Amino acid sequence: MFIWIIAIILIIVIGICIYGAHFFVNVAFYKDSTWFAKKGHALFNPDNFNxxxxxxxxxxxxxxxxxxxxxxxxxxxxxxxxxxxxxxxxxxxxxxxxxxxxxxxxxxxxxxxxxxxxxxxxxxxxxxxxxxxxxxxxxxxxxxxxxxxxxxxxxxxxxxxxxxxxxxxxxxxxxxxxxxxxxxxxxxxxxxxxxxxxxxxxxxxxxxVYNEFSYLLSSALKLPASPILFFANFFAKSKLGFTLKEAxxxxxxxxxxxxxxxxxxxxxxxxxxxxxxxxxxxxxxxxxxxxxxxxxxxxxxxxxxxxxxxxxxxxxxxxxxxxxxxxx
Known part of the structure; x- marks a missing residue:
């Protein structure tokens, strides 16, 4: 039972990270992101808003x-x-x-x-x-x-x-x-x-690009950067043709x-x-x-x-x- 609980928790955590990575790539790398226009810009660069x-x-x-x-x-x-x-x-x-x-x-x-x-x-x-x-x-x-x-x-x-x-x-x-x-x-x-x-x-x-978004995720969004960017690398490669570390x-x-x-x-x-x-x-x-x-x-x-x-x-x-x- 304990092993099953750990396995379920790991699956949930990985699922959340995959969802977060997919969401992040969509809002960071595409012009038509409405989330970035409404919230992301102010979170990422507060100097422009405060x-x-x-x-x-x-x-x-x-x-x-x-x-x-x-x-x-x-x-x-x-x-x-x-x-x-x-x-x-x-x-x-x-x-x-x-x-x-x-x-x-x-x-x-x-x-x-x-x-x-x-x-x-x-x-x-x-x-x-x-x-x-x-x-x-x-x-x-x-x-x-x-x-x-x-x-x-x-x-x-x-x-x-x-x-x-x-x-x-x-x-x-x-x-x-x-x-x-x-x-x-x-x-x-x-x-x-x-x-x-x-x-x-x-x-x-x-x-x-990897280091920049790692900084922004942890400092501005207070999110764990490494697991999210691990999966974001794969999404960026498949969608944009390059990885975050390659850039x-x-x-x-x-x-x-x-x-x-x-x-x-x-x-x-x-x-x-x-x-x-x-x-x-x-x-x-x-x-x-x-x-x-x-x-x-x-x-x-x-x-x-x-x-x-x-x-x-x-x-x-x-x-x-x-x-x-x-x-x-």
Missing amino acids: REKTVYTEIEDRQNEEGHRFWEEEATEEIFMKWNNETLCAREFKAMPHSNKWIIAVHGYRSSGKRDMSYPAKVFNEVGFNVLVPDLQSHGKSTGNEIGMGWLEKENVKAWIDKIISHYPEAEITLFGGSMGAATVMMTSGEELPKQVKVLVADCGYTT SSVDQLKKNTRPILFFHGTADKFVPHEMVYRNMEATTSVKEVMIVENAPHLCSWVYDETRYFKTVLEFIDENLTKGEGHGN
């Missing part, structure tokens, strides 16, 4: 207002590209006079180019960079339903790189990303990229040869800032890191605006000639 009015929220509001106004200027162009049975959208900002320097600015999880990258695009464009801000698949104006946490989206970035080079073969390209966009940049870094891709910038990116910034950075600049804020509740040190450790190319004290998730340019953009621009300028790496 904001007290401070000097930093005033700075952020000013940056957003300037960025969104810049986004709608007539000099910008909205472009679309057919890719893998989907339509990808991006906003292009040309420098005047024409420059060969390009930045592809990549937004975060369940966000959009306009929401996350309009202000950095304004700053970069005003100092002479052409800037392309894509909406990743299943985000913004791009079509699709699957969200790959950077692993699928790295193929979007590669497609936009090829599109820029097809029109501007002398382009010198920097990949700049925040949050999931940073993970996308890091995951792209281990691919065979054209020689025109010179420099990488990753702001508050995670080490692996690794760390493994891709080990293959990267291009200079990379890291940022992270110490008050990040969405991606713990300790992950930046693991990403740094995996990188054998030229690398630098800037830690911003007390900055929440993707807010380093809010909490230390002048030093942030000065650091980015100086790093790009110093490393454009060093960033050829491996190419096709």
Whole structure:
């Protein structure tokens, strides 16, 4: 009888874990999840929902207002590209006079180019960079339903790189990303990229999708991460074509040869800032890191605006000639 009771309990526990893993994959990796829109976003990233009015929220509001106004200027162009049975959208900002320097600015999880990258695009464009801000698949104006946490989206970035080079073969390209966009940049870094891709910038990116969701399940949802993610790995592989551990910034950075600049804020509740040190450790190319004290998730340019953009621009300028790496 005792053995039967234990067996029944184990079956129930395993059943609950399988159900939880299936539910988690559906809400985390698919755009049409109503649960995430209603509850998940606030649970996973409380900084976006529990904001007290401070000097930093005033700075952020000013940056957003300037960025969104810049986004709608007539000099910008909205472009679309057919890719893998989907339509990808991006906003292009040309420098005047024409420059060969390009930045592809990549937004975060369940966000959009306009929401996350309009202000950095304004700053970069005003100092002479052409800037392309894509909406990743299943985000913004791009079509699709699957969200790959950077692993699928790295193929979007590669497609936009090829599109820029097809029109501007002398382009010198920097990949700049925040949050999931940073993970996308890091995951792209281990691919065979054209020689025109010179420099990488990753702001508050995670080490692996497995580690990121392990942190969120335990810290935000107070759930046992390991058994749920054990089964989630199988569901992700069957539904999306990759496992949570396979989607690794760390493994891709080990293959990267291009200079990379890291940022992270110490008050990040969405991606713990300790992950930046693991990403740094995996990188054998030229690398630098800037830690911003007390900055929440993707807010380093809010909490230390002048030093942030000065650091980015100086790093790009110093490393454009060093960033050829491996190419096709």
